Amino acid sequence: MERKNSIELIQELIAFDTTSRNSNLELIEFIKGYLEGFDIASELVFDADRRKANLFATIGAKDRSGVALSGHTDVVPVDGQAWETDPYAVSRKGTRLYGRGTSDMKSFIAVCLAKTPQIIQKNLETPVHFAFSYDEEIGCVGVRTLLRELEKRPHKPKSCVIGEPTGMRVVRAHKGKISKRCRVHGLESHSGMAHLGANAVEAAAEIVAFLKNQARRFRDEGPFDYEFDPPYTTVHTGTISGGTALNIVPKFCEFEAEIRQLPGYDTERVWARLSQFIENSILPEMQAVDPSARIEWEVLSVIPDLSTSDDSLIRLTQELSGTDGTHCVSFGTEGGLFEQIGVPSVVCGPGHISQAHRPNEFIEIEQVRKCEQFIDSLIDRLE
Ligand SMILES: [Zn+2]
Incomplete structure (x- = not known):
């Protein structure tokens, strides 16, 4: 050869x-x-x-x-x-x-x-x-x-x-990584009658903001391992799309987010806190308008x-x-x-x-x- x-x-x-x-x-x-x-x-x-x-x-x-x-x-x-x-x-x-x-x-x-x-x-x-x-x-x-x-x-x-x-x-x-896709299903209505709709974009935005706050918490409060750059677990939302026109309350929005955790950190507690937030603060308002409103998660990848x-x-x-x-x-x-x-x-x-x-x-x-x-x-x- x-x-x-x-x-x-x-x-x-x-x-x-x-x-x-x-x-x-x-x-x-x-x-x-x-x-x-x-x-x-x-x-x-x-x-x-x-x-x-x-x-x-x-x-x-x-x-x-x-x-x-x-x-x-x-x-x-x-x-x-x-x-x-x-x-x-x-x-x-x-x-x-x-x-x-x-x-x-x-x-x-x-x-x-x-x-x-x-x-x-x-x-x-x-x-x-x-x-x-x-x-x-x-x-x-x-x-x-x-x-x-x-x-x-x-x-x-x-x-x-x-x-x-x-x-x-x-x-x-x-670090390890877990990435997920979130799909928010709400209800459409005329934007002048926004109270008759369940706004999927706004719900998604609140969840993304929750994740952003979690990211700040890791950054400011740790846990830290200074051998890593950055020395803390990171949370990030990479894509988002939803809605069809400004004058329609959007019925759908989806986004993808990831957590990259320090070795040994269990991200389950973040996801559990997020679920609680969704159950307590997001879904009740949406479901009061439309009982079928829902939020679904799909795990995209888990890298240990x-x-x-x-x-x-x-x-x-x-x-x-x-x-x-x-x-x-x-x-x-x-x-x-x-x-x-x-x-x-x-x-x-x-x-x-x-x-x-x-x-x-x-x-x-x-x-x-x-x-x-x-x-x-x-x-x-x-x-
Ligand atoms: Zn490579």
């Missing part, structure tokens, strides 16, 4: 438009074919309609637990962003590679693939697993099907490095927080990356889900989160080199 270096592989991976709404199968087939070239078999774990797949591959013995290197293959959309270059063709300018997914997080996957022949050559007792997922960007959806498979196995990975962009620093904790359960994994990752200290971040990863099935996980990957999800996303080539050194040190360290 023809060997390819990291930069070539980054170029190839970026060329697949794996925005989460698209199928990722072409990219997955590419990786599968590449690994087959080195006699490495891939296992694909598909979504329900077989439009997308996770890829899991093991280099080395299959009858024991190894170290998993994990990444997501999907990227966020470029819609409406002002890109100066084609986001799906890597442009090299000076020390940087530009393209959608260069930082988040195809470069990590490319380095794993480029290092495959070296990993094979080492003939390691401890296997190295690749776990490449889909639909991470829409709530860590895809990896869950893979983890359900791995959970059943006697030899699931013994640890996992999630290669999300951390500047190759070791991240041992991140991460707090690495294995200190030796943290120490190992520090050694491999040549850094001391650990970091906590405010973005979610698949790490908390790996931890839930008993696979200790840390986050350490090339690129910076500040470049992710933005127009003209880039990675410094130096970050790619550091990631290569990380994998080199890993295979030197493994038996």
